[in-house]
Amino acid sequence: MAKDLSMREENYSKWYNDIVQKAGLAENSAVRGCMVIKPYGYAIWEKMQAALDKMFKDTGHSNAYFPIFIPKSFFSKEAAHVEGFAKECAVVTHYRLKNAPDGSGVVVDEDAKLDEELIIRPTSETIIWDTYRGWVQSYRDLPILINQWANVVRWEMRTRMFLRTAEFLWQEGHTAHATEKEAMEEAERMLGVYSDFAQSFMAIPVLKGTKSANERFAGAIETFCIEALMQDGKALQAGTSHFLGQNFAKAFDVKFTSSEGKLEYVWATSWGVSTRLIGALIMAHSDNHGLVLPPKLAPIQVVIVPIYKNDEQRQLVVAKANAIKDILVKSNVSVKVDDRDAYKPGWKFNEYEVKGVPLRIAIGQRDVENGTLELARRDTLTKGVYQEDAIAETVAKLLDEIQENLYKKALDFREAHTTKADTWQEFNDLLDNKGGFILAHWDGTAETEEKIKEETKATIRCIPLENNLETGVCIYTGKPSSQRVVFARAY
Amino acid sequence: MAKDLSMREENYSKWYNDIVQKAGLAENSAVRGCMVIKPYGYAIWEKMQAALDKMFKDTGHSNAYFPIFIPKSFFSKEAAHVEGFAKECAVVTHYRLKNAPDGSGVVVDEDAKLDEELIIRPTSETIIWDTYRGWVQSYRDLPILINQWANVVRWEMRTRMFLRTAEFLWQEGHTAHATEKEAMEEAERMLGVYSDFAQSFMAIPVLKGTKSANERFAGAIETFCIEALMQDGKALQAGTSHFLGQNFAKAFDVKFTSSEGKLEYVWATSWGVSTRLIGALIMAHSDNHGLVLPPKLAPIQVVIVPIYKNDEQRQLVVAKANAIKDILVKSNVSVKVDDRDAYKPGWKFNEYEVKGVPLRIAIGQRDVENGTLELARRDTLTKGVYQEDAIAETVAKLLDEIQENLYKKALDFREAHTTKADTWQEFNDLLDNKGGFILAHWDGTAETEEKIKEETKATIRCIPLENNLETGVCIYTGKPSSQRVVFARAY
Numbered sequence: 015m016a017k018d019l020s021m022r023e024e025n026y027s028k029w030y031n032d033i034v035q036k037a038g039l040a041e042n043s044a045v046r047g048c049m050v051i052k053p054y055g056y057a058i059w060e061k062m063q064a065a066l067d068k069m070f071k072d073t074g075h076s077n078a079y080f081p082i083f084i085p086k087s088f089f090s091k092e093a094a095h096v097e098g099f100a101k102e103c104a105v106v107t108h109y110r111l112k113n114a115p116d117g118s119g120v121v122v123d124e125d126a127k128l129d130e131e132l133i134i135r136p137t138s139e140t141i142i143w144d145t146y147r148g149w150v151q152s153y154r155d156l157p158i159l160i161n162q163w164a165n166v167v168r169w170e171m172r173t174r175m176f177l178r179t180a181e182f183l184w185q186e187g188h189t190a191h192a193t194e195k196e197a198m199e200e201a202e203r204m205l206g207v208y209s210d211f212a213q214s215f216m217a218i219p220v221l222k223g224t225k226s227a228n229e230r231f232a233g234a235i236e237t238f239c240i241e242a243l244m245q246d247g248k249a250l251q252a253g254t255s256h257f258l259g260q261n262f263a264k265a266f267d268v269k270f271t272s273s274e275g276k277l278e279y280v281w282a283t284s285w286g287v288s289t290r291l292i293g294a295l296i297m298a299h300s301d302n303h304g305l306v307l308p309p310k311l312a313p314i315q316v317v318i319v320p321i322y323k324n325d326e327q328r329q330l331v332v333a334k335a336n337a338i339k340d341i342l343v344k345s346n347v348s349v350k351v352d353d354r355d356a357y358k359p360g361w362k363f364n365e366y367e368v369k370g371v372p373l374r375i376a377i378g379q380r381d382v383e384n385g386t387l388e389l390a391r392r393d394t395l396t397k398g399v400y401q402e403d404a405i406a407e408t409v410a411k412l413l414d415e416i417q418e419n420l421y422k423k424a425l426d427f428r429e430a431h432t433t434k435a436d437t438w439q440e441f442n443d444l445l446d447n448k449g450g451f452i453l454a455h456w457d458g459t460a461e462t463e464e465k466i467k468e469e470t471k472a473t474i475r476c477i478p479l480e481n482n483l484e485t486g487v488c489i490y491t492g493k494p495s496s497q498r499v500v501f502a503r504a505y
Numbered sequence: 506m507a508k509d510l511s512m513r514e515e516n517y518s519k520w521y522n523d524i525v526q527k528a529g530l531a532e533n534s535a536v537r538g539c540m541v542i543k544p545y546g547y548a549i550w551e552k553m554q555a556a557l558d559k560m561f562k563d564t565g566h567s568n569a570y571f572p573i574f575i576p577k578s579f580f581s582k583e584a585a586h587v588e589g590f591a592k593e594c595a596v597v598t599h600y601r602l603k604n605a606p607d608g609s610g611v612v613v614d615e616d617a618k619l620d621e622e623l624i625i626r627p628t629s630e631t632i633i634w635d636t637y638r639g640w641v642q643s644y645r646d647l648p649i650l651i652n653q654w655a656n657v658v659r660w661e662m663r664t665r666m667f668l669r670t671a672e673f674l675w676q677e678g679h680t681a682h683a684t685e686k687e688a689m690e691e692a693e694r695m696l697g698v699y700s701d702f703a704q705s706f707m708a709i710p711v712l713k714g715t716k717s718a719n720e721r722f723a724g725a726i727e728t729f730c731i732e733a734l735m736q737d738g739k740a741l742q743a744g745t746s747h748f749l750g751q752n753f754a755k756a757f758d759v760k761f762t763s764s765e766g767k768l769e770y771v772w773a774t775s776w777g778v779s780t781r782l783i784g785a786l787i788m789a790h791s792d793n794h795g796l797v798l799p800p801k802l803a804p805i806q807v808v809i810v811p812i813y814k815n816d817e818q819r820q821l822v823v824a825k826a827n828a829i830k831d832i833l834v835k836s837n838v839s840v841k842v843d844d845r846d847a848y849k850p851g852w853k854f855n856e857y858e859v860k861g862v863p864l865r866i867a868i869g870q871r872d873v874e875n876g877t878l879e880l881a882r883r884d885t886l887t888k889g890v891y892q893e894d895a896i897a898e899t900v901a902k903l904l905d906e907i908q909e910n911l912y913k914k915a916l917d918f919r920e921a922h923t924t925k926a927d928t929w930q931e932f933n934d935l936l937d938n939k940g941g942f943i944l945a946h947w948d949g950t951a952e953t954e955e956k957i958k959e960e961t962k963a964t965i966r967c968i969p970l971e972n973n974l975e976t977g978v979c980i981y982t983g984k985p986s987s988q989r990v991v992f993a994r995a996y
Contacts, residue, residue, distance in 0.1 A: 041636075041639070043571070043572045043632065043635075043636065044572075044576060044579075044632065044635050044636075045572045045574045045575070045576060045623065045632070048572035048573075048574060049572075050569070050570070050571050050572065050636050051569055051570040052569055053567035053568065053569045053651060056567070056568050056569045056570055057567065057568070059570075060568065076544035076547070076548065077544065077547050077548070077551065078541070078542055078543055078544045078546075078547045079541070079542040079547055079550075079674065080534070080541050081534045081535075081536045081539035081540075081541065081672055082539075082625075082656055082658070082672055083536045083539060083595075083672070084536070085535060085536060086602065086610075086611060086613075087610060088535075089602070089610075089611055090610035090611055096610075096611060101601060101602055101603070102600065102601055103600065103601070103602060104574075104597045104599075104600055104623070105597060105598065105599040105600065105601075105602065105613055106595045106596060106597050106598075106625070107596065107597075107598045107599065107613065108596040108598065109593065109594065109595060109596065109660040110592060110593055110594070110596075110660065111577065111580070111592055111594065111596065111624070112592070119577075119578060119580075119581035119587075120577060120580055120581055120587060122577075122596055122598065122622055131613055132536065132595070133602070134573075134597070134625075141534065141535065141536070144534075144535050145532075145534065145535075145541050148532070154847065160544060164656075165573055165655075165656065167573070169600040169601065181572055181573055181574070183570065356645065
């Protein structure tokens with residue numbers, strides 16, 4: 015167990031915060047609810063961005079950038095959207111400061127009041143659809159397939175690093191289509207991209223499904239989501255993709271002439287994932303020794319620690335470490351040699367364990383003499399001695415194994431924590447004693463969902479996309495139901 | 506000349522705006538002073554980011570992310586900084602909206618007033634140095650070499666797309682060092698990175714120099730800059746690197762224990778370039794046919810236009826176009842095949858000319874039969890017929906030639922527009938009739954600089970780093986001077 019790290023089993027919440035801090039991922043800032051993403055945490059985000067950005071481009075999307083400010087009146091244009099987003103937000107009212115008359119600093123210049131307040135974007139549908147109006151005349155101008163990497167602000171009252179912060183980083187895709195079918199296919203395609211990313215890169219299995227009306231995005235006709243399970247048995251929504259119908263086109267008057275010459279409203283989707291994914295990554299894999307990272311998202315995949323007793327040994331061993339690094343870098347592995355003299359090997363071992371580096375290579379004089387290397391896996395905490403001359407192949411194989419193993423462990427955990435409940439009693443027992451995803455019948459009404467949430471804090475995470483139809487009775491009301499839905503307490 | 510494009514010689518300002526619009530780079534948004542960066546414009550920014558980000562990482566820097574909000578009081582902590590930055594800025598005063606009592610929409614909730622107003626960052630020295638205080642105890646914690654890619658807001662009254670907008674995108678490096686020497690070296694190193702980037706990627710020659718006290722960054726001891734010359738003879742500051750001394754460390758109480766065990770203030774630098782560079786790129790190379798892009802920053806380096814008269818030809822020619830594309834993509838050239846049937850070749854030729862695509866390949870049936878291709882260069886507007894079987898080599902060679910030619914043209918222009926002035930009369934004649942960089946003696950005082958600016962709108966762009974010392978007399982006051990400085994009217 016790493017020094018000063020809380021035990022996951024004892025205080026999950028503190029364990030999470032400890033990892034964020036000790037692994038150097040982020041810290042709270044002087045601004046309430048806003049975090050500083052430190053270089054190591056940001057490097058994980060860069061890896062995520064690179065993989066996602068390639069997937070977006072491979073599916074035909076381009077990046078663009080829209081203003082951070084949204085005129086207040088824009089929010090009132092889409093009835094559902096205003097309820098969901100215009101409330102807890104940062105409002106810019108003035109555009110100038112001036113010296114305080116008493117010399118005490120600067121104060122707001124009341125002469126510089128904006129005619130209309132500007133809202134810092136909590137999401138960009140409104141400003142983007144206001145722009146799309148000028149881009150679309152004919153069906154030839156469609157589809158528009160655009161993504162934006164940006165910061166957004168939602169004035170959350172209870173914040174938690176990565177999981178819920180006032181400002182966060184994300185990407186938001188906003189697409190415009192000539193037909194309902196095409197827009198719906200796009201929303202489903204991007205859900206597929208998110209699901210592939212979560213599973214292939216983050217090594218986290220996810221459920222794909224739709225949200226109930228209560229949990230739907232404000233302004234959407236249908237919200238698709240991927241839901242992941244954390245090690246404390248709570249669910250985490252890892253990404254959403256919305257079919258927006260013609261709601262925003264109607265609100266912002268975006269029409270096009272169809273190939274049949276008819277004037278029609280444009281169909282829309284939007285979809286996003288955020289720095290919250292880093293929170294999911296931490297909670298899905300880490301242990302009492304610290305962060306555990308899947309190799310595909312690890313800023314450092316292999317750390318090499320030279321071990322020596324004197325200057326002569328140091329020279330020999332560090333030279334070997336750098337030679338090994340060169341070999342690995344050639345096969346596109348990201349490698350760090352830590353030859354700092356001020357820290358002992360044991361201290362370094364602990365450091366990179368806490369930081370979740372997937373593979374550690376230790377090299378001592380005897381290894382150099384024998385042509386061997388000691389490799390330690392972060393996921394299993396096991397060590398092995400390997401031949402130096404096949405190191406590139408060995409590392410490639412082990413990194414693949416670690417990636418697969420993390421996914422399998424997470425999948426096993428999810429399967430062990432996915433349970434059917436047929437009665438209200440069972441449902442409550444499961445929530446309190448086991449957690450995880452609970453498959454239960456629900457009568458399909460918003461009222462029942464709301465009552466279940468009030469009484470148990472559990473929500474419907476999703477209605478799985480490929481759900482088996484099965485008749486049953488609602489666990490809460492006893493009314494008839496045609497399928498089970500997925501309940502859980504969630505982040 | 507491209508359709509609907511103003512002539513550069515007749516109305517430079519309109520010509521610039523036309524290119525921004527017709528090439529699909531950006532447009533004004535519904536928010537005063539904020540632009541929408543459209544996909545083609547953003548793709549240029551992505552190319553710039555990729556190149557710069559690699560240069561920053563190769564010089565040891567990591568990326569991180571700091572809050573967009575800065576508490577108002579932070580600005581008052583550094584005396585010079587508050588004068589320069591705290592004035593024209595976006596001020597967040599409230600964190601909630603509510604439904605208007607009369608049902609007319611949403612209004613600011615006066616109950617949700619912030620205790621202390623938050624400023625949208627115009628630059629991040631203050632919030633970052635407030636954070637660094639917690640990161641630095643000993644000399645072992647130094648240097649800190651961090652860069653941030655972010656949006657910033659400065660409430661400019663007169664805005665112009667890319668060149669001056671209320672919100673813009675940039676990167677800001679913020680480094681912390683144990684010694685003055687190390688910080689000064691860092692500031693100079695990053696100026697070198699900017700200069701290399703401008704010359705190698707943007708194909709724009711730049712002058713490296715220091716700013717006069719009047720033009721220095723608010724809070725800096727020394728501001729280094731690169732200055733470029735636009736085709737209308739006006740200068741454009743393309744990047745700055747600041748040696749901040751211990752000013753911010755003192756303002757935010759950031760101290761460290763030196764290797765000698767003494768408690769000392771940390772030394773700082775900051776440096777940045779922004780989306781303004783896209784404005785420079787447009788103005789440095791473009792012509793009356795539209796945008797001209799250096800190949801290293803062109804989102805599309807080669808466009809292939811198939812030419813055919815019937816379906817049979819179309820099939821043959823498009824297949825060949827795609828085969829050529831595959832060959833070029835393998836040598837890392839970014840290629841687009843435009844096989845849209847709805848547009849004629851001539852229309853497409855014009856389209857890619859306006860968009861500044863460096864090379865255009867046209868393929869007709871006869872080309873396929875002869876094993877030839879027609880290549881047209883955007884920079885010289887010349888065409889040539891080349892053998893298809895050596896196309897990868899030909900394209901690589903031509904792209905290199907275009908990159909070099911653009912640089913050479915820009916350098917020739919700058920040299921032809923760099924002139925010495927020895928009298929006030931000469932100085933004014935040059936400004937009004939020729940423009941460009943004017944090398945003139947100045948008495949070294951802020952008052953004289955200010956008066957010259959008031960009377961002529963020319964400012965001191967920089968004091969060149971490797972300046973020849975030369976005795977002379979100030980063109981304005983006649984007082985003695987030891988070196989010429991660079992004057993120009995500027996963006």
